[in-house]
Amino acid sequence: MDTLAMPGLRYSHVRCCSCPIRERAVCSQCSAEEITRLDAIKTYRDYDAGRTILNAGEQAPVVGSIVRGVVKLVKMLPDGRSQMVGLLFAGDFVGDPSRRAVEFEAIAATPVTLCLFQREPFARLLRETPNLEQRLLDMTLGELDAAREMLLTLGRKSAREKVASFLLSLAGRAPMKDGGADVALPLTRAEIAEYLGLTIETVSRQMTKLRMEGVIAFEDPRAIRVPSLELLGHAAGG
Amino acid sequence: MDTLAMPGLRYSHVRCCSCPIRERAVCSQCSAEEITRLDAIKTYRDYDAGRTILNAGEQAPVVGSIVRGVVKLVKMLPDGRSQMVGLLFAGDFVGDPSRRAVEFEAIAATPVTLCLFQREPFARLLRETPNLEQRLLDMTLGELDAAREMLLTLGRKSAREKVASFLLSLAGRAPMKDGGADVALPLTRAEIAEYLGLTIETVSRQMTKLRMEGVIAFEDPRAIRVPSLELLGHAAGG
């Protein structure tokens, strides 16, 4: 397969020791010897924003760690309605190493670099490497917690609280500057709506309202400043 | 502690080999020798319906398998709004063996029997027993899938579809009788509403409507008959 001929799908190589997610990815608890074994079966791959990484219903041929960028997990109903069911960042793990087929699409929301493993060899290594399996279990429990937090948000929060909650979760990852946070939004309004179970228009209106009230300030439509995390947290419903 | 003095909290003992969830619980992949080690640290405990098993915010002292009954996981907002974020059945695992504090309450929705382990000894055994850890990872991935399915339901489905989806998921566990399913509802209307992000009244109205249309039939308020899973599936939005 001539990958150079495929737009938005490029390969590159990085040694694990200089990998930006070495400290927090699924491999973070591995010994030097274990890292060597992982190194032997890994591939780096780049995806353009919008590109599909895994298809719903298929048994994914690969799993991997996000080295850079944001990946969204999207579920669809037969009539076309869609709901984002996960949002993954650098260090997070994509795919299911057991035989199970994923029941959602994984799509690059921004330009993404993955550290990919063939599913089968990785699953075998997983079984032989407790450090790897323990870390994956821990990360999966973390994902489960995050999904449950989203259930509360989708089930019980108002549109205003949903938008504030989303911005707050991003602010938690953003660089702080004199008491506030500068947040670059990795998602379009349509994607935020898809994430929060709302429409584009409602998201836009709530962001405008939060801006009017001074809870957030806009640099441009895709970048906000949060002067007080506490204030935003209050708008998020506690 | 004199447990006999505590109403709704009784101890009993069952040998693992005659345990009803031996084939599907977290211990299902364990060897006879590993089961012996689990047996040494396990306790059976009964809970009356409504009793709290784990408190939100606490580092749970125990984890365990559901031997019998239904456990609900509930998250609360500071102002009192609450959302069920999980519904667990016989064989399912309750609690987080890693140090993380659970961020929800686990409550017995029906009379429940748990096979309990002290968290620390179990976590240690987990690290030394790949069969146990692999099974727990697999079960956790299953829970994550279920949570993501609920995200789609809460985010995008109508009240009618939500109720139908809930009944359909129960029908999947219920005994079949000539093409249909007889479903005993383990939850009150209030709990169903808490699960689906609705109010009691809306749940009641949608159930009435589904009954009028012949999608379901009532034995009594807590038991329904589903003549056609396909019909119900259609009402659930596919």
Next chain:
DNA sequence: CGTAGTCTTGATGTGGGTCAAGTTGCGTGG
């Protein structure tokens, strides 16, 4: 300079929440 994508804003409609009343079934006590 035109076209397309993103975002905002306004007008209107509706699904489901809120409030209120009533029914049913059950356990408790007279």
Next chain:
DNA sequence: CCACGCAACTTGACCCACATCAAGACTACG
């Protein structure tokens, strides 16, 4: 045995938050 209280459930009337429909502003790009 019935009277009472309580919890679960149902049903109706009304209302509002958010969806829908529509239009327009802004930017990026060929």
